[in-house]
Amino acid sequence: MNHTFYEKGRNLPILDKVDVVVVGGGPAGLIAAIASARNKASTLLIERFGFLGGMAATGLPLHAFIAADGTRVIKGIPQEVVDRLIRNKGSPGHMPGKIVSKTMRGSTAPIDPEVFKQVALEMLEEANSKILLYTLAVDGIVQRNIVKGVILENKSGRQAVLAKVVIDASGDGDIAARCGASFEKGRKEDGLMQPPSLMFTLANVDTEKSDSFPKDKLFQLTKEANQKGELPAPVNQLWYFTIQKGVVAVNGTRVNRIDGTQALDLTQAEIELRKQIPKVVSFLKRYVSGFESSVLVGTGPIIGVRETRRIIGEYVLTGEDVLQARQFEDQIAKSGYFLDIHNPNGAGVQRAYIKGGASYGIPYRCLIPKKIDNLVVAGRCISTTFEAHASTRVMGPCMAIGQAAGTAAALAVREGVPPRKLEAEKLRQTLLEQGAIV
Ligand SMILES: Cc1cc2nc3c(=O)[nH]c(=O)nc-3n(C[C@H](O)[C@H](O)[C@H](O)COP(=O)(O)OP(=O)(O)OC[C@H]3O[C@@H](n4cnc5c(N)ncnc54)[C@H](O)[C@@H]3O)c2cc1C
Secondary structure, eight states, X not given: OOOEEEETTEEEEEEEEEEEEEEOOSXXXXXXXXXXXXXXXXXXXXXXXXXSOGGGGGTOOEEOSBOTTXXXXXXXXXXXXXXXXXXXXXXXXXXXXXXXXXXXXXXXXXXXXXXXXXXXXXXXXXXXXXXXXXXXXXXXXXXXXXXXXXXXXXXXXXEEEEEEEEEEOSSSOHHHHHTTOOEEESOTTTOOOOOOBOOEEEESOOHHHHHTSOHHHHHHHHHHHHHTTSSSOOOSOOEEEOSSTTOEXXXXXXXXXXXTTOHHHHHHHHHHHHHHHHHHHHHHHHHSTTOTTOEEEEEOSSOBOOOOEEEOBSSOBOHHHHHTTOOOTTEEEEEOOOEEEEOTTSSOEEXXXXXXXXXEEEEGGGGSBSSOBSEEEOGGGSSBOHXXXXXXXXXXXXXXXXXXXXXXXXXXXXXXXXXXXXXXXXXXXXXXXXXXXX
């Protein structure tokens, strides 16, 4: 570390100089870093935790590789991850029509989060991407609206990394926001966002019995328990099957009016959600057959934040684009997931389905923030409305967007142009050649 970067009155050590920095090692960032490195850009992935996977590391299943009409919409590197999970006994693969109920058709792939963490590291190493764990990216280095790198903090102190392109895959758009990109949060009318939840796992469940428990009865029971203050919200889907026998992942906690970009809100949510867990457990044990002898064996490493910043890009994908299954000339990925809005102000989930169970396209322009150059966004924070976000946010689309972001960054570096100027058709062709569906 011979060089330093001058920041606000002090010199920071320059940890590295690379072509592409990816901030965040969740489903989007992981795939972005693999794609960037495979396309011969020197790549560094920065992750605040000691493990990779983001929300995939909490044991959630990967939704939406297959649309409701049965069409395959996601392949490429995301599918390579699933294939490797299958080989390592970390997933049975996609289970078409199995998302939740008949009306929520599509696909879901249950995963073992521990195998996912391992596969993520392996694939990054094989692609020759550098990895920096235990490191929070805290700021962007921006000169005249051009991003030149990121500032980070970790046990070694504050440092700089210089890069030709920065990909913000932090879920929250942390770095894009710090670089000055415009963003929106929540619903148009009141800015409220979907509520966070804390996932937990129960073992010793008789899943044959629990799986055949009638959904309408469960909904009625949860409604009554909610009215009595025993449960946070009425729901008809409280748990997901996992790949371990007798173990289910429970998604039954929630707290409204939380802004996941505010540490005080996150703290309040963590405390409240932890208080809800024993209530959900005792509800299940008391009312739902199969759960009588269940035991709590784990809680998510972090609360699950469904929604925060949506960075405003060159195009803003709308709910109508999703529902009408619109296609775009510059689309770099597809998604067949419906609008899945957890009520930001009370109980319940609002859903709307894509015309004909088909899929819509995600334009490259949604990954390119307005005005700021050499910055690409990927995953949950891409440019959408509140409604469209409720579809693009699940892991299948986030992974596919990640492949497009990483490939775009590497091609832009190779051609010596900012990602905004990269020809979308060239990107689409490269993605197709590399196995993705566009
Ligand atoms: C409760 C809940 C249930 C869900 N259920 C499902 C489901 O069943 N199936 C499904 O497909 N999707 C589900 N989703 C949606 C999905 O999990 C997320 O929207 C998706 O993981 C987003 O991917 P991402 O890579 O954009 O962000 P994330 O998964 O959030 O990953 C972001 C990564 O960036 C890291 N990071 C953040 N900020 C920084 C920073 N400043 N510096 C360094 N690192 C940083 C984080 O630690 C994390 O690893 C659910 C979401 C929630 C909250």
